Every structure is written in C-alpha cells, then in structure tokens.
Amino acid sequence: MKKIRKEKRKKGISIAFCMAVYLFLFLPIFVVVANSFNATTSKPYLSWKGFTFDWYVKLWSNSSLLESFANTMIIALTSTLLSTIIGTLGAVGIYRYKFKGKGVINGLLYIPVVIPEIVIGIALLTIFSNTGVPRGMLTLILSHVSFCVPYVIFNVRARLSGYDSSIEEASMDLGANRVVTFFEITLPVLAPGIAGGALLAFTLSIDDVIISYFVNGQTKTYPLKVMESIKSGVSPDVNALSTLILLGTIGLVILTQSGILSGKHNKV
C-alpha cells in the first residue's frame, strides 16, 4: 500500500519536527534542572562534579534568595488580587454602560499590551521618581497591576461576549437589587473568565523582568536576583529554587488545562 507508506512517512516527519521543537523549548529548562543537582562548588558552577541534593538543603539558608522569592510571591499575589478586582469591575462596566470616553479607555487598554515592556518600565520609573514615590514594594505592585489589568479585562470581556444580560434583568425582576444581582448572578457566570484573567496576571507578574528592573529600587524580586548573579555565575541553589518553581508551574498548567479552573461545567 503505497499511500499508507506515504502517510506514515509524513507522520514520521511531523513527529520528528515536533520533538525537535519541544527539545528546543525544554533544553535550557533541563540544563537548569540538571545543574540544581550538580555537586560542583566552584564558580561558574558549570562542570559536572556528580549528583547531589545538597543545593536543595543549602537553599533554605540563603536568606537573600528566599527573601527575593518571598517578594516575588507577595507582589504577584497582591497585584493579581488588585488587578482582578479592578479588571473585572472595569470589564463589566465597559461592557454594560454607555459613557463618554469609552472608546478612549478601550484603546488605552492595548498600550501596555503592544508597547515594548522596556518603554513601560522607563515611563513608570520617570513618573515615580519625579513624583517622589519611593521605589520599592509599592511601585513594583503598582506597576504590575498596571500591566496586568488589561489582560484581566480581555479575559473577562471574552466571557461577557457570550453573556445574556436578561438573566440579570430576571434577577432584578425577582427582587434582587444591583449589588445582590452582581454577587449572585454576574460574578458566578463570569467566574471562569475572571479565574483565567487572574491566572494570567499571576504568571505575568511572577515572570516579569523588564518592568520590575526599572521600578524596583532596592527591593529584589526573584528574577532580578537571578539577573544580578548571572554575570558572576549562578550558584546551583538558584537552580534548585527554579526547579521547585518549575514544579509549581507544571502543577498549575495541568490544573488549568484539565479544566478545573476553566469552569467547563459553567458554559454560558
């Protein structure tokens, strides 16, 4: 069967190509994971000196590394919470009400999305420094909220586009006021979009290097800590922490992709 053989060859090429791309995507991650088990103790910590779990133990006594990780988590959680609240309210408001300047707001939302991060970073830096806002945790959180909100709004808006507003009218017809209706009807229906937006905000915040780099002051986030130590050689305990974070990421990806957070049973 010539045709079947041809199909098989085509399939073989596809699989080989995919494997090559996945290898490309995962290669540096493997390197980081492998180096976290490297028994080397001399800079730049690259030559393989045997397998060890030592770095996973030493990690817990590297207080500046742990502090940077704690900063990252605090910033990510706070800015996710704030941007989710602001974004959800904003998406509902923009969708629901007619007001002057709606088009302007819609247009402005794309700015943090399309303008290169470095421009956003230096713009925030100049405004913070000229208004005398002390750079640190506060400016980091404000900055992260500013670039996360549009993504939350886009996610919630996608959910709203399939939303039948007559269910809200029904709720009010049955005696619920606006606030009760919002919490009883609007919010639960939009929940998957909100969860998706929040998740995106969280990952954007955790991953952010460029904007944080300009507005951080003396506060170090985890990526900035890594950046600082790259020139001198990154000690394997950083790899160890990165590996642990990777495990967390994988868990989160599996959780979302398997539909637990995307609300499969809650389709509009």
Place this chain on the structure above:
Amino acid sequence: MGTIVEMIGVNKRYGSNHVVKDLNLIVNEGEFLTLLGSSGCGKTTTLRMIAGFEEPTTGSIKVEGVPVEEKEPYERNVNTVFQTYALFPHKTIFDNIAYGLKMKKVPKEEIRERVLEMMDMVQLTGFEKRYPSQLSGGQKQRVAIARALINRPRVLLLDEPLGALDLKLRKQMQLELKRLQKKLNITFIYVTHDQEEALTMSDRIAIMHDGIVDQLDTPTEIYEHPATRFVATFIGETNTYDGCVTSITDGIATITLENGAVKVKCDESFSILEYATVSVRPEKMRFAKEPHEGFELVAVVKDYIYVGSVLKCIVSLPNGNGLKIERLAGQELPEIGSRIYPYWEPADAVLMHNDSYKIFKILDEIKLA
C-alpha cells in the same frame, strides 16, 4: 448503462467501531443513487471513502473500473458537495467556482467562460464578485454545486446538501438538482436521512442500517416491497405484525398472529411454521363492519387525525397494539368506539423473513439445560 463505481467487500473500522460492514455496491453510469439511513448508519463514511477522504480498512473501490484506494482525493475524477458547503470564505464566488479549473491549469479565458456559463446554469449570474458570507443559504448551496459540477466529474457526491435549508427551499432545490443531473447526465451519489427526499429524487435507493445495505432498489420497489422489517418501518408509515406461517396455498400464506389469522401473498422462499413479519401500509388497510373472509382481526376505533388530504384512523387490537389506517378525507367513517374488522388484499401486504425466532431457540436451549 455501464458500471461507474464499484465497491467490493468494503469495511471501515475506527478502532473497535465497525462503521461499514462488508459493503458491496454497484453504481450505474448516469443514475441518481441515494444512500439513505439515519445518522451513524455509515452512509457518509461510504461517500467519504469514494471521495478519498477516508480509506477503507479492507476491500476495494473502483471508479470507471480502476481501483482508487491508492489515489488521493485530488487525483480522483469525483467531486463532492459538502453538507456545510465548505465554500472558501476568502475567495469570491467566481474564484470559488473557478478553483477546480485553476488547479487543472485550464487557460484563463476558458475558465472565465465556463464559470459564467455555470453561474448562469445555477442562476447566480451577477454574483461573481460577492463573498460567501454575503450569500443566503440557498445561494451558497448553488455555489457549492456549481463549484463541483464545473469540473465535469464522472461522479458527483452529495453529502446531505440540502440539510441546512428550510423546507420550501429544500423542495425547490430538490427539483433543481434533479434537473441538473438529467441535463448534465452525471452520476449522482446522494446521502440523506430524509426519506421523502430520497423517494422524490432517486433512480435507486440504498437503505443503510448499521453499516449494512438492507436493500438497494428503485423507490417504488422499496416502498411496495420492503426487504426487511427495518426498510418497511424506515420508509413511510407501516403496520407490522409478527406471526407464524401456518399454511400456504396458491402463493397466498396464512399467517397466524397473536390477534388471529391473516392472509398475505408470498414467494417460494417461505415455508410452513416459519416465523415471519407482515407489513401493510396504512393506505392499503381496509376494514368492514362484518368479518372478512380469511381475516380474524377485530379492532376498536380510537381516534381520527386530520392531516390535509387524508384522515388517519387509529384503531386498537385486543392486545393493545395500535394500528394505523389511512382514508381519503370526506369518506364516511365509523364512530369512535365502534368495532371494525380490518383486512387487506393479500397482494397489498408484504411478507418478510424474521430472524428474531432465534430467540425462541435460545430460550428452548436454556429450558433444556
């Protein structure tokens, strides 16, 4: 009339799912053949195997006497009209219709000429520059047909092409398709689940059921002489009774049913004490106020349903089974609740072999054990 498509021992399996079972089908040149069946019966898969979108697991398909299993869809001289039309949304109507000719590298001038001629034939002149999204369902349908027909295929495959249209448009398109088919003298293989559509358009109908062709015959034969109980109930309305052949004289069998004996015309394939099914169309049913000779059925009139030109009469047999009788409206009818004696001309009913007697054998075996 020669053979144009031949399917020999074709099977299609998706994993453990046996969709088409040992199918043998011969399609004659120039005929309008319909594959009729409910969803999941394997009719679309059969069509897609002829088109080349699916490969048979085993068996052979020949078009014009040449095996085509090894050929890609673009190498086959058959074209398809898709259920969803599958018009290219980014191309104009002209470019959609011209697509096949462009692939064959037909000269530009000739393409233009043939496309315009085709558009005229399907009454779409003036729509050349429009895009599919600017057309109504019926117009899209015409484009899909024109796009396939312009290639002058030996066989045109149509997969429920009218499924998305409303009833009135459907009826109109049915006639138009039939007209095109006669005019161009192209073999049509048409897939539908709509029996009325199949009956009005087809030269022959293949009734598919569970991956098997139950009967392949002209519409009249299928309606008048269904080969299986499935065909009888699938095509049109019918009354069926299971019973046992108790005697055969001069080609007329007496069948004993739960509710009494009846008479049916039969052929030599039936023998006495065989389990069999009788099928009688509602319009062939008759009834009298006195018992009719050879028939022992007694029934009570339950209800009348008025459906335009005819009146449906629902009667019930002593065992509770319903029975449908059709009468032209305006005839004098017995009152609801009155007793009648249903009968029919033995030649108007069909006798079919019934495999379900096998259950009794199994029961017997269980009892013996």
Place this chain on the structure above:
Amino acid sequence: MDGKRSKHEFRSNTLPAVVTVGPVSLLLLFLVVAPLVFVAVMSFCGTDEYYNVVYSFTAENYGKLLSVDYLKIYARSLLISFITTVLCVLIGYPFAYIIARTKSKKRQLLYMLVIIPFWTNSLIRIYGWRSFLGNSGWLVKALQFLHIIQEPVDFLYKTGTTVLGMVYCFVPFMVLPLYTAIEKLDGSLLEASSDLGAKPVRTLFEVILPLTSGGIFSGCIMVFIPCLGYFFVSNILGGGNTDMIGNLIERQFKSANNWPLGAALSIILILLTLLLVKLYQRLGGDMESLGV
C-alpha cells in the same frame, strides 16, 4: 416620553458606571497615560553636567539619535527582530499546525507542553541557554567528547546567539495565536480543496495560509515589537556585542544616566510600534487577538 426615560437611565446608571469603570480609568490615567506623556516631555529636555534633568525645551536628544553609531544599532535591532520573527514563523507555523490538527486527546498534552516553558521565567530559561552554550558549557563538553572540536569554543556573545535567545523567548508568542487560528480552520475546506484537484502544496497556499494569515500577522506583531526591547537577552547571550534599541534605553536609565536621551529613544520605539500596529490593522488584523 423619550427624554424622561433617558433621564431615568442616567440617574440609575451613573453610580454603577463610576464604581465599575472608575478604578480602571484612574489606573490608565496615572500609570499609563501620565508616564508616557511624561516620557514625551522629558525627551525634549536637556541635562546638566551631573546628568540631572533640566526642564527646558530642546530637540538635541533627537539630533543625537541620528548619529551613525545609533543608526547602526537601529538597523541591527530591526534586523535581529526581523530575523527572529521570520524564524519564529518558520518554526512556529508548522509546529502550531501539527499540534492544532492532532486528534483531541493528545492535543491537550501537546498544548500543555508549550504552555509550561511559556510560563517558566524567561530570564531563567535564557540563563539555561547561557549555561548550555558557554565556553565551559555542556555543548562544548559534548562536542569535545565527540571529537568534533578540540579546543573550547565560546558560542556566546555572537549575533547568532542573541537571535537564538530571542527566537527561543518568542516562539511561544507565535505558536499560541497560530494555534488558535489553525484550530478554527474548518477541516472540510481542506477536503474541498483536495476534492477540487489541489495538491497539498496548492491547498497550503490557496486555502490554509490565506485563512490563517490573521494568526500570522498577530504572531508577528507579538514577536517583532517586544523583541526590540528585550535587552536582557542580548545582555546575557550577546554580552554587549549585539546591542539593540532596548540595550540603549536601558543604559541611559541605569548606567549612563541620560534620561532625556533614553526618553527620546523610547519615543522612537513607541512611534515604531504605533506604525506597525497601524500596518497590522490595515492588513485586517484584529486588536483583540493581541491580548493572549
């Protein structure tokens, strides 16, 4: 009657509109509009000898940006971004096509395997490349072991390394919009094309590419523009040999401390972005598909 009704609506809708849209408006005003306006203003300012910003109008910064050294860097930035974008399309398109056309169950797994690196910190992944490519890195060790090279070779600090890092960072940004576009592609159109006599290559150019061009355009926008500003990739992998506009801006704000000049550079980058986005919209690109 009409007037009465709208008055009523006005009264009942003002408060909820303010409550919902107010916060996001304030945020956009103070954290997006104001900073950018400020950058624009600063780009026309000068500095004193201690590099403090002096608020007086001058076009000097823009003049400096026209010097040959800078023009070279713009050209290099555009070239690197362009090569990166092209490579991302060449790798990303077939890849996205294969995963988007895989049968349902496996597809989810394949998609997940793209998301995992995408969600892992880009800096850490770039650092992984550095460890892999460096002169005592694994690639060199492997090549030495295989006797392909004798002496250690440093793969870092080359234009190619920067491009590799950029492609690496941005391939997922290309794959995701393409995946969405290809997944939406109706399979029966491909069958129709084949049925009408088109060989697979013809189907690719006549049907598949035109119908997924939206995904390609948005992928290109999402790769080309941020690539210009990803200074840390060229810092870490290019080591100052492959400076791009992003590196220039970074230096003005961090080490050289000439903020007005950096601001002017940023304005150039903004204008370039707006130009490309306009072009994207002209090509029929949809803004919504830019916010993955």
